[in-house]
Amino acid sequence: MSGLRRLRLFAIGVVAAMMFLPMALFPQKSQSQGLLSGIADGKTRVVDLSYAINDKLVPWPGDEKVFEAEVNATVEKNGYFTRSFWMLEHYGTHLDAPIHFPPGKATVDQIPAKQFFGPAVVLDVRAEAAKNADYQLPAARVEEWEKKHGRIAEGSIALLRTGWASRWPDAQKYRNQDASGTMHFPGFSAEAAKLLISRKVSGIGCDTISADYGASQDFAVHHLVLGAGLYQLENLADLSDVPEAGAFLVVAPIKLEGGSGGAVRVFALIQKQK
């Protein structure tokens, strides 16, 4: 092989390595690129992960008044249609602001806007949850995800997919309370929460009514995650279409001054299969 040829092959090798290295180092980043521009040209699917709000959603046990809407003006009477509404901050698909548990933390309007955009890390525990309603995602499952998809990128949003959305909006099935009133549904474990916090995720979310598993008495995940200044998304709608890696999330909570949380619209941007 001539020196020139060897040099040329070497150069091709370097270029190829440079092209694939970012994919290997930042698998999530390379997959997220182009998702926004793909919305207009039909290459990206936008999936709405929020439930429409009405008075028939599943409330936290004990919450009686949850939502009320009143018509203030009608087209017939006033020439235009408006309503006023009242609702709980933690009802339907909602965001828990850091101040929800630890005092002195950010209210919903104070969460930095950049925390609302990030790659989705989907942790699928549907099989485990079907067998054990008290299942808590172990930290090892987060590590397993990283073995498959690479280290969780800073600013990601970690979603726990339990399959519980299929029970919505049947309060009995969704809350799954036993005779003593204790709820039984899966959640994050404190160890998994700690690991996700160490990866500097922007927030976590779940398709159940709480990030802690249903039978939790101490709300360890709430204390850890909110205490670290992150937010939680609860009662997310069906996550089955969101891939384990590669989707991008847009989280748009109501900007309620001083709020402990509030209704949130969550969108997943997903590349359409070619």
Ligand SMILES: [Zn+2]
């Ligand atoms: Zn909440």
